[in-house]
Ligand code: TXA
């Protein structure tokens with residue numbers, strides 16, 4: 005199959021209409037969102053959902069996120085509750101995904117066999133326009149091959165999906181850079197399943213009774229069933245071995261400078277550290293205090309690390325709170341919990 009790629013904005017009606025026709029015909033289209041690129045298909049068409057799994061090489065029990073144009077559109081596919089609308093008012097459209105009991109109309113193929121469905125209302129104007137034009141809820145996981153970092157540019161999508169899907173909509177670099185915050189809710193409680201731009205602190209302002217699921221910060225225990233199937237898969241792993249350095253206990257610059265002499269390694273350093281390191285395979289993440297930029301750059305840099313063909317990658321252990329918790333969660337899994345130094349230290 006030939007994969008066509010088009011630069012678009014929300015005004016590109018001709019291309020977006022063609023994309024909407026493909027979705028209505030059960031085909032796959034890669035879509036820009038404010039978080040990462042999604043691999044979209046008609047969420048109500050079980051065969052279309054199955055083709056998402058085969059294009060990604062994704063385990064069939066890992067459910068998809070269903071994207072709607074407006075928060076109220078969740079009514080057609082799920083059973084909402086007052087807390088859903090309280091959260092929607094504050095965070096939708098935007099990078100928050102809410103798990104709700106599903107209606108019959110949603111095929112089990114979309115939800116990995118679960119009785120719940122993940123609802124997300126993206127703020128990206130291209131994604132919203134496409135959902136409106138298709139008149140359908142669009143199931144879209146991140147548009148990477150399973151196990152690779154999520155794509156934040158159309159080029160990343162092409163690298164993984166060339167020849168497997170008919171169309172990629174190129175809306176430029178995704179603003180946020182990591183996937184949406186995923187939560188499950190009951191009438192009066194929230195459980196955070198995957199951290200993202202919407203933070204635990206912001207959720208607590210809407211509902212005091214908010215917890216973090218254990219697997220967000222730690223490894224699943226032997227035999228433990230995760231609250232979200234995605235938690236059990238190794239994710240975002242670069243080909244090189246990634247090590248996180250707890251810089252409270254190890255001098256990051258001194259340590260990595262030494263490694264640069266003896267190993268074929270890449271270093272994900274802060275901008276402030278560039279001048280102190282050897283100018284070889286440096287992957288600057290942004291300024292030390294600029295968590296937004298570090299989030300935006302995260303998957304771009306993990307993919308670059310692969311392209312460099314290095315054996316090892318060294319990075320700072322991110323803080324596990326606030327907006328940095330999203331980076332922590334991705335990095336700790338990308339490194340298979342290889343942390344050097346005190347906190348969580350294994351090395
Ligand atoms: O930002 C995002 O959320 C992106 C863009 C494209 O919207 N999508 C995305 O989808 O990251 P995906 O499939 O890569 O991640 C979905 C996560 C998985 O960890 C999955 O296990 C979880 O959400 N999930 C989906 N439906 C669920 C459900 N019914 N119950 C529990 N977890 C669910």
Ligand code: MG
Pocket residue numbers: 145146154
């Ligand atoms: Mg994904």
